[in-house]
Amino acid sequence: MENWSLVSISVLLGLTARWAVSLNSYSGAGKPPMFGDYEAQRHWQEVTYNLPVHEWYFNTTDNVLNYWGLDYPPLTAYHSLLCAHVAKLINPDWVELHASRGHESYGHKLFMRATVLVADLLIYIPAVVLYSFYLSEGSNKKKVCTVLCILLYPGLILIDYGHFQYNSISLGLALWGVVGLGLGWDVLGSLAFVLSLNYKQMELYHSLPFFCYLLGKCFKQGLAGRGLFLLVKIAVTVLVTFALCWLPFLSDPGQVLQVVHRLFPVGRGLFEDKVANTWCSLNVLIKIKTILSTDTQLYFSLTTTLLAILPSSIKLLMKPTLWQFKLALVNSSLAFFLFSFQVHEKSILLPALPVCLLLNDLPLPAIWFLQASTFSMLPLFLKDGLLVPYVVTSLAFLFFSVYLLLALEHCSEDKLRLGPYRRLLICMPRMDLGRVIKWKFYFSITAMAGLSFMSVALAPPAQLPDLFPLLVSVFSYLHFLGLLLYFNIVQIAEPPQSVRKNQKKSN
C-alpha cells in the first residue's frame, strides 16, 4: 500500500478515537455553580465577544474574574473570540453576556467538541505527520507506525476531548516549532514557538531548549558572521511576533502588567490538589507549605528548577543537534513539571509531547513515560466521568505502541543507551540491564492497573479520604523522577560510536 493511504488511515484512526472520546462527559458537566474547564472556555467566548479588549483581563461588573477569569495569554483570548463569532452565528444564546453562564446543551457540547477537532486537525495532526516523515528515522512503515502511536497518545486525547481544553493548539504550535528548527527553517520555527507561548504560558517549560538550541546554532556559525545575522533575524521575529500578539494591550503599561499578573498567579501557592511533582510528594513527609513562606517557596522552587535544567541546557548550547534538542525539551519540561511553582496535573502533557517525539528512538522508556503520564491524571479523569475512555485508550496505546514499535524487542543495553549505568554499576554482579528494565516495566504497568482498579472499586479508609489520589501521584512521581534522570543521562552521555554507525547503516 502506498504511504499516503497508510498515513490517511492512521490519521482517520486518530480522529475516530478523538471523536469517540468526545461523546463522553466533560469537566464540570452539570455541576453548578462553578462547573469546570468546559465552562471556563465557554465563558471566555462570552467575555471576549461582549466586552472591549481592554476589559478582558480586568475585574469589572461584567467580568467577574473569580468566575473563570481569563488567565491565559492573548492568543487564547483571540481564539475564544473567533469561536464566539461562530457560536453567535449558530445560536446567540451560547455567548449571551451573563445569561449564558453555565449554559449546557447537546448542541453546545457538539459545537465545543467540534472546535477542538478543527484546531487539532489544522495544527497538531499535520505537525505530527510532518515530524514523523521528515525528522524520524527508519522505513516508511516505521514512520507510519510512529504517526499512529503519537496520535493515539491517551493523555492528550482525554484532556482535550474528554476533560476539555485546547492543548492540541499550544502543543501543536510548539511541535511546528520543533519541525521548523529540525528542517532548518529557524525563523518559521521560532515564529511558531512564540505563537504557542502566546497561546499558553505553560509553554515556557519548552522555551529554554528553543533558546539554547538557536543560540548554540548561532555560536556554531560564528557570532562574527552568519551567526550574528541569524541571531538578529530570530530576535526580530520573536520581538515582532510578541508585539503583534500583544498589540491591543501595548497602549497602556497597566494593561500589560495586569495580563502578566493574570498569567502568573504567584499568590496561589506552591501546588494545589494532588500533582505528581516533587513538592506534593515531599509534602507527605514534610509540610513545606506551612514551614516556608510563599516568597521562600517561590525562590526555592525557582532555584531547584534552574539547577535541574542547567546540565541539559548547557549540553544543548554546546551541541545544538536535533537529537540533543529533543532530549533537552524533555528534560527541561519535565524538570519544570517536577520542581516549579504552581504546577497542575495536566501540565504533564508538556513533557509528554517531546517524549512522543522519542517514541521512535527509545520506544520502551517513551511508552513507559507516556503510560505513567496518563495514569498520573487518573483522579482527574474519574472526577470527569471518563473511566471507560481512560481504560480503553490506555490499553490500546499500550498494546499498539509496544507491538508496532517492537518496544520489548529493542531492549538491549545498547538500544536503551544504558552504557553509563553499566559504568556506574561496575561493582555490581554482571546482569542484563535490558532484562531488568523490562521486568521493571511489567511490574510498573501491573501496579498502575492495580492502582487504577483500586481507585475505582475500593472506598478509601475514612481517615484518609485522599489515599488513592495520593498513591497515584506519588507512584507517578517516582516514574517521572527516574525517567528525568534517565533522559538526562542519555542526553549528557553521547551514544557509543558503534550504535551511531549501526543507525546510519539501517537507514
Add this chain to the structure above:
Amino acid sequence: MATPRADDWSWFPALALGVSFMKCILINAYHSTDFEVHRNWLAITHSFPVSEWYHENTSEWTLDYPPLFAWFEYGLSHVAQHFDKEMLVVQNLIYTSPATVLFQRLSVIVTDMVFIYAVKECCRSVREEKGSKDLLGHPFFILAALLLWNFGLLIVDHIHFQYNGFLFGILLLSVARHLQGRHLEGALLFTVLLNLKHIYLYISPAYGIFLLRSYCFTEDNTDGSVRWSSFSPVRLVALGSIVISVCALSFGPFIAMGQLPQVLSRLFPFKRGLCHAYWAPNVWALYNMVDKALSVLGVRLKLLDVAKLPKASMTGGLVQEFQHSILPSVSPSITLICTLLSIMPAVLSIWRRPRGARGFLRCLVICALGSFMFGWHVHEKAILMAILPFSILAVESREDAGIFLMLTTTGHYSLFPLLFTAAELPIKVLLMLLFTLYSFTSLKKLFRGSLLNPLETTYLLGLVAVEILCEVVYPLSPWQHTLPFVPLLVTSVYCSLGVSYSFIRLYVSLLRQDGTDKHKQL
C-alpha cells in the same frame, strides 16, 4: 521492519484487538431502540418460564427471534444480574443505567469473539498467490481487515446495537467449513444459525441445493452434470438428522406445549408494510419512486385528481405503509415470487455445475442480494448478509473485487440514516472513510490496477455529493420543515441504483462462467 512477517499470525490478534478497542470506545455512543429490545428480551427470558416467552407482551418489543436466540438471551441474563439486577425487570421499560449500557455493549463485543474466530478460519481458506512479500499485500490479510473492520458491522452492532457480529460469525464459520470440505459441520452451524435468527432463511436455498448436489451426490459426470447413480443415502440421512435434531432442540419444547402457531406468528409478522420506515435501497424503493414521480407528474398535467390520491403518498414519506397511487400495490406473495424468481437461475446453476464451495459462496451472495432486492419489509441492515460473505470472493478475483467495491460502498452508505444523531455524524463519516479508503487502496494494490470504470467512479463520487446535500445543505434549507423526508428518499433511490447495478453485474459474472464452461465442453 515495523510490521511482523507474514508467516506468523501475530498480526491477526493485533487487528482483532484493534477493532475491539474501537468497539469499546464507542460504548457511550448513541444506541437505538434495539438496545431496549434486547434489554427487554433479557428481562423476559430471565423472569418468565419458557412457556411464557412468546406470550409475554408488556413491552411493545416482544420476542420475535427463534428459540435458540431466546436461550442465548437467557444465558446472557445470568451474567447481566451481576451488573445491574434492575435491567432484568420486565416492567422497567427503556432502562439505561450506566451498568446496563456497559453490560449490553460488552456482551456484543465479547460474543464477537465468534466472528473473530470465523474470520481467522476464512482467512486460512483463502487461495494464496505467490509473490508479495509484504504482509499488507497478502489476500488473507486484506480479507481479515475487510471483515474485522467492516464498517456496517461496526455501526449496526456497536452504535445502533444488535448482535450481528456473533450471528455472522456463525455464518462465516459455516462457509469456512464448506471451503475446507467439512460439510457436516458447515450444515450444523447453519442450522444453528437459522434457529438463532430466521432472516437467514433467505440464503437457505443456496445451502440446501449445494449440500444436496455436492454432498449427497459424490460424483459428477465428465461434463460436470450430476451422476444420479452416485447418490449416497447415508449422507442424506446424516444431513437430515443434523437438521432435524437441531430444530427439535429449538422448537421441540414449543411444539410439545402446543405453542408453535404462536411462535410462528411472532417470527413472521406480515402486518408490516412493503418497505421499512426508511426504504432499503432495493427494487421497491425504485418502484415507489416511480410511483411518486408519476403521481406528481399526473397532478401537474391535471390527469389526476389530488383529492382521489391516497393521502399518505403525498404528505408523509415516513409513514409505515406506503400507498401506491398509480402503480399496482405489491403484496407479500408477489415479493416472495419475485425473490424466488431472482435467485432461481443462480440456484439452478450450482445444481447443474457446482464449481465447489466457491460456486456455492457465489450462489449464497446472490440469494442474499436477491432477497434484499425483492423481499418484503427489508431492512437496510440486511445488505450485510451479502457484503460479508462476498468479501471472501473479492480478494480472490479481480472482477469480484470491482463488484465488491461498488456493492460495499453503496450498501454501507445506505446505512447512514441508521445514525441520525448529530454527535455520531463524524463517527460514521470517519469510519466509512476509513473502511472505504482501505478497501479501495488494498484491493487496487492486490490486483495491480484500477478496478472501476470511470462511470462507476463517478457514481461513487456522487455519494459524497448526496451526503453533503442530505446532511449539510438540506438541514439548513427551508424545505427541511415542509419536506423532511426528501434526504432519506434521495439516499435510498441513489443507493438502490448502485445496489441493483452490483446485483446485475454479479449475475452477469455467474452466467458468463456458465457460458465459458459450456464453451469448454464444446
